[in-house]
Amino acid sequence: xxxxxxxxxxxxxxxxxxxxxxxxxxxxxxxxxxxxxxxxxxxxxxxxxxxxxxxxxxxxxxxxxxxxxxxxxxxxxxxxxxxxxxxxxxxxxxxxxxxxxxxxxxxxxxxxxxxxxxxxxxxxxxxxxxxxxxxxxxxxxxxxxxxxxxxxxxxxxxxxxxxxxxxxxxxxxxx
Numbered sequence: 001x002x003x004x005x006x007x008x009x010x011x012x013x014x015x016x017x018x019x020x021x022x023x024x025x026x027x028x029x030x031x032x033x034x035x036x037x038x039x040x041x042x043x044x045x046x047x048x049x050x051x052x053x054x055x056x057x058x059x060x061x062x063x064x065x066x067x068x069x070x071x072x073x074x075x076x077x078x079x080x081x082x083x084x085x086x087x088x089x090x091x092x093x094x095x096x097x098x099x100x101x102x103x104x105x106x107x108x109x110x111x112x113x114x115x116x117x118x119x120x121x122x123x124x125x126x127x128x129x130x131x132x133x134x135x136x137x138x139x140x141x142x143x144x145x146x147x148x149x150x151x152x153x154x155x156x157x158x159x160x161x162x163x164x165x166x167x168x169x170x171x172x173x174x175x
Contacts, residue, residue, distance in 0.1 A: 009053050013061035016051060016081065017068045022088025023111045024095060024122065025071050028052075029078040030104030039098055039105075043082060048091040052080045070116035074108045088112055089128055096126035 001009075017023055028036065040050050053061075055075045062068040084091035092110075099105050107119045117125070128134070 006057060009057050010061045013051065013053060013058060013081065014065060016049070016083040017062065017065045017111070019085070020083040021086055021112075022084040022091065023068065024082040024084075024091065025074050025108045025110060026080050026082060026095065027077060027106040027108055028080050028104070031102060035102055035105075042094050042098065043091065046090045046094050047085045047087060048094070049083045049085070050080055051083065055079065066114040068111055068114075071109055071111065079108065087131060089125055089131065092122050092126040096123055 031039070043050055058075055058079070058081065059072060062071055082091060082095065095107055099107055107122050109119065110117045110122050112125070129137075
């Protein structure tokens with residue numbers, strides 16, 4: 001790899017950190033080429049990207065990037081960077097699922113909103129429901145008091161009709 005290619009890789013990694021909602025550092029020692037392609041496809045479907053580079057190039061790329069410089073302690077062996085463009089939760093879910101299926105794959109750490117997160121935090125994030133489900137839950141929670149109020153008003157109208165019907169029946173019976 002010549003100097004221009006190395007500079008291009010470093011710049012690509014810096015842009016990946018700056019332009020992504022979340023980034024993850026994973027160990028992939030022992031994964032075959034087919035498994036790596038499978039992971040790349042799964043990530044691409046979720047809006048993620050996997051980038052492999054030499055550790056010293058990754059170290060140069062993360063030097064002045066907020067949050068990413070904390071990843072330095074995890075940089076050893078064979079590691080890859082995963083960048084999530086929009087939704088870090090779905091990428092974390094994909095990585096967790098892939099890790100369960102492949103023993104040689106491991107989550108090491110990540111960056112969410114320029115903050116270092118551990119493997120445990122990534123797994124907790126991966127256990128969250130999807131964005132659509134969370135939005136539906138929020139809407140349902142906001143809608144619940146209004147729905148309850150409508151039901152109470154409906155019951156009042158039904159009771160009034162029931163009382164009026166009983167009064168009518170009693171007048172018919174008394175006459």
